[in-house]
Amino acid sequence: MTQKTPFTPNISKVASAIQPFHVMKILAEAKALEVAGQEIIHMEIGEPDFSSLQCINQAANQAVQKGLTHYTPTMGLPALRKKLAHFYQSFYQAEVNPNQVMITPGSSTALQLVLTATLNPGDKVILADPAYPCNRQFVNLLYAELLTIPVSHETQYQLNLEQLKKNWQDGIKVVMVASPSNPTGTVIEQTELVAMAEFLAEKNVYLIVDEIYQGLVYDRPAESVLANQNLPDNVIVINSFSKFFGMTGWRLGWTVAPKHLIPILDRLGQNLFLAAPTPSQYAALRVLDDDALCELEQRRQIFENRRNTLYHAMLNEGFTLKTLPQGAFYLYWDVSDFTDNAQQFCSALLQNTGVAITPGKDFGQFNADTHVRLAYTTDEENLQLAVKKITAFIKTQR
Amino acid sequence: MTQKTPFTPNISKVASAIQPFHVMKILAEAKALEVAGQEIIHMEIGEPDFSSLQCINQAANQAVQKGLTHYTPTMGLPALRKKLAHFYQSFYQAEVNPNQVMITPGSSTALQLVLTATLNPGDKVILADPAYPCNRQFVNLLYAELLTIPVSHETQYQLNLEQLKKNWQDGIKVVMVASPSNPTGTVIEQTELVAMAEFLAEKNVYLIVDEIYQGLVYDRPAESVLANQNLPDNVIVINSFSKFFGMTGWRLGWTVAPKHLIPILDRLGQNLFLAAPTPSQYAALRVLDDDALCELEQRRQIFENRRNTLYHAMLNEGFTLKTLPQGAFYLYWDVSDFTDNAQQFCSALLQNTGVAITPGKDFGQFNADTHVRLAYTTDEENLQLAVKKITAFIKTQR
Incomplete structure (x- = not known):
């Protein structure tokens, strides 16, 4: 040549x-x-x-020194899924089945997975404006259609049931909210979240609740939507070890999804990322300990x-x-x-x-x-x- | 409720x-x-x-003990990109610009990024049959169209220029090959690869070369397509620290892409995964040392x-x-x-x-x-x- x-x-x-x-x-x-x-x-x-905490650095190191540097299952280390379910119980009084917890390499991947699992091209997705920027990109990358609803300080920069009703139209498949929100730091009250979930279930629409900043709340107890009883099967929670747990560089997140989505997410995950980083998963096991x-x-x-x-x-x-x-x-x-x-x-x-x-x-x-x-x-x-x-x-x- | x-x-x-x-x-x-x-x-x-090697376990641990547990840039640690470029020079006699190296959380993500960067819905992608299964899924997820070409022992279970020509049709945007291949373990000779790259450049089609098993070759020297001079700007290389480098659970891969794709891949990466795991990147820095x-x-x-x-x-x-x-x-x-x-x-x-x-x-x-x-x-x-x-x-x- x-x-x-x-x-x-x-x-x-x-x-x-x-x-x-x-x-x-x-x-x-x-x-x-x-x-x-x-x-x-x-x-x-x-x-x-x-x-990140010294104790989790040590835990990761102990695991890799033992040779635990191979792939984990796509859904994550069984012990970590179990421990997260237990954490939901002790921290949030929420009943979570470990089989519904999927560990992902960062919450970005969790968001991508659940949107890929639910959106066909042309489906509509409701998002607040302002919101975390990647959400819009994930929707675009799936050839779905964004319906952003402007939110101001009047609703604490958050979506609520009234706004959903007012902006309702055909073709909506997913509604995404974040509590606490990036960039506004505001939360959605649980009664409002549950009302939205029920309204959306009736319409056969998924509600994705980004709880990535969960745990970092002030003047009020930390809450999860999963603590609400009889929650309909349209609620998908996204979370992360980055913010409250302070593990940004370890790249670890998770989703808690309704049972019917789990086999789909597993298959998508096998193809899209194979498994989350193993040392990070051992670090995360340690970060859920009481100390x-x-x-x-x-x-x-x-x-x-x-x-x-x-x-x-x-x-x-x-x-x-x-x-x-x-x-x-x-x-x-x-x-x-x-x-x-x-x-x-x-x-x-x-x-x-x-x-x-x-x-x-x-x-x-x-x-x-x-x-x-x-x-x-x-x-x-x-x-x-x-x-x-x-x-x-x-x-x-x- | x-x-x-x-x-x-x-x-x-x-x-x-x-x-x-x-x-x-x-x-x-x-x-x-x-x-x-x-x-x-x-x-x-x-x-x-x-x-994984003890020396890389230690390197990761030293980094996290120093507090290096934050996000890296989306493109990866600058030192790792530079060291990989140097590795291409010393190991493969290939000139690689560090700016064209992007570190990813596993090669699956690298594949997803480069296909997302290049494929519109309906675009056609040529793949050998048999091939690594995820490739087909990535193409499907982007609503592109698969054109699989059956390959047998007669062509060492690999695509070649003759087959590309014989199966050519309008609408092809990307051709994917793997050398060595999973599942067949066979390689494509460099002269054939270069001929394919040139033929495809003339047609304005990308050639993705999966070199994930690069380094693990027998009775012959390890080679990279990047060592060929005057390679056209349609060649994208995918690689991984999993196989030759034995770092599966650390979830780290990379791509070497033509200059024009780099800003696009950076922006896609910011949204899709943010950054590869930091401890893994420090481990990878160590695995490229001579010992x-x-x-x-x-x-x-x-x-x-x-x-x-x-x-x-x-x-x-x-x-x-x-x-x-x-x-x-x-x-x-x-x-x-x-x-x-x-x-x-x-x-x-x-x-x-x-x-x-x-x-x-x-x-x-x-x-x-x-x-x-x-x-x-x-x-x-x-x-x-x-x-x-x-x-x-x-x-x-x-």
């Missing part, structure tokens, strides 16, 4: 249409500033700043203190905050008093002050240009400093 | 259509027999019997000895073997002299002798009922014993 045969790139429509995360641009700018010597306060990334859960409760309290610090520091500066976030580690902030271009606002804030936050655009379209997400994944001192810097920045903009 | 609202399962067509792996049935039967006290010789599973590669070479020699033992033991029993497998750890065996129902043959063999092998049906349709796959992922003594048991079993069947 002396000359290279020409080839014209030939990319699929669905892949071409995927938008990059705008937070990635902010992150890249922040890193460039750091390299140039500027101090950055990172409030842009949805990742706890803590590393580890105690350490996680201490971290939850730290997040609660941070939320309070950030929230009150902002109020003290005279900013209007329309909701008190109840969970996760996010504050979704209406910046319409200061800008109608949140992306530019975030970029200028970063360049001028070193405070990195995420523009609303990553989470949807509704009022996205006038909202930003602040992640309190940094310590209280940094949060207070960040609020001072934001205040000073806004003054210079006037 | 006093009564459960009824719900009728409502599964997508594409998920309903996915066939389970028949090997899973064999595996379940084998495990049941083991529980009942029978000795089983496992030759059904595509997984090395070795655990680890020396240990892997010893394991390769063990597989080569096993292949020779199995092959010659079968010849000695008078069985006809139409190809000498050149790589991977599989022997694809034409059992048409003994059965026209390979699945029943495998099941009866297992029940009568405790030898577990995989029916051809898992790999396609062409002559699938008269072929079985034997995996030499057990020691030479077991392989010799298995051949004796198979021989005795066949005699009882006559």
Whole structure:
């Protein structure tokens, strides 16, 4: 071969249409500033700043030293599925059958599996706007149709039964909610969730409940939709070891699905990912022990203190905050008093002050240009400093 | 809620259509027999019997002890991408740009990404029959169309340029090959691969080369298609740390893709899996060191000895073997002299002798009922014993 045969790139429509995360641009700018010597306060990334617990690092190491480095079953280590079911009982008073728990390599894969199992091309999916951005992409990749419902502080940035009824139309197959929500940190009350599940069951529609931030809630007990008795068989729960359990890099999530979906999810999983990482599954077995859960409760309290610090520091500066976030580690902030271009606002804030936050655009379209997400994944001192810097920045903009 | 609202399962067509792996049935039967006290010789599973190297277990542990348990970039740890590029240079004399290497959670995800990036619904994909079963499922899940080309021992169970030309038609977007192949263990010669790549580039069609078993070849040097100069920009390579590197449970693979696909794969990856497992990536960094590669070479020699033992033991029993497998750890065996129902043959063999092998049906349709796959992922003594048991079993069947 002396000359290279020409080839014209030939990319699929669905892949071409995927938008990059705008937070990635902010992150890249922040890193460039750091390299140039500027101090950055990172409030842009949805990742706890803590590393994983030492006890789980040791548990993973003990397992691999014993040679436990082979594939597990696609559904996950039986012991882990059982222990998660037990955890639901002790932590949430929820009856969960271990056979309905499937371990996945991260909750992204769990979302992809359950959507692939339920959606035909052209089926409609209801999502709140704003919401976790990947959800929209998963729907697009399956050639299903998105019906986003704008939500504001008036409904705590969440969907409710009334909105479902108001926006109802033919062809809806799945409704997706998240509680607590990324980017808003708000929760859906259990009575509302159950009412939605029942309404949707009557319509023969699935309800996917993203409980990825479950456990990270403040001023209220942690709850799971699975604790409600006589829940109809349309409810699918997605969860993760990343956030409350602080195991981001281990890439482990799970789904609790109705019995009829389990054989389908197993077969899909065999093809799509084969098995979740084995060392991570042994680490997760350890993180469900009581002493580890105690350490996680201490971290939850730290997040609660941070939320309070950030929230009150902002109020003290005279900013209007329309909701008190109840969970996760996010504050979704209406910046319409200061800008109608949140992306530019975030970029200028970063360049001028070193405070990195995420523009609303990553989470949807509704009022996205006038909202930003602040992640309190940094310590209280940094949060207070960040609020001072934001205040000073806004003054210079006037 | 006093009564459960009824719900009728409502599964997508594409998920309903996915066939389970028949090997899973064999595996379940084998495990049941083991529980009942029978000795089983496992030759059904595509997984090395070795655990991962101690040095990589330690490297992963050192990283997590240092707190390196956070997300990595979606494309993978920069150091790992760079080290893989260097490995291509030193091991295969292939020039690879680290920016074109993307780390994935297993090669299944790599396959899914590159097919999602390239296939529109209705696009046609050429695959050999027999081939790795997941490939067909990935194509189905993207609503693309499969064109399988039957391959026999006459072409070493591989596609070649002549077959592509003979089977050519409009609408083909991707051709997938594997070298060495699962289930046949055969390789495609580099001159043939390059000729296929050039022919396909002229037609503006991608060539996906599955090199997952690369490194595990016998009586010949290990080769990569990437070592060929002036390769057109339609060639996508898929690889894995599972087989040659013996890291199955760590769930780590990679793709080397043409430059134009990299931003697309990055965006798809951000949505589909976020990042590969961090401890596994630190383990993989270590497995590319010279001392680890020396240990892997010893394991390769063990597989080569096993292949020779199995092959010659079968010849000695008078069985006809139409190809000498050149790589991977599989022997694809034409059992048409003994059965026209390979699945029943495998099941009866297992029940009568405790030898577990995989029916051809898992790999396609062409002559699938008269072929079985034997995996030499057990020691030479077991392989010799298995051949004796198979021989005795066949005699009882006559």
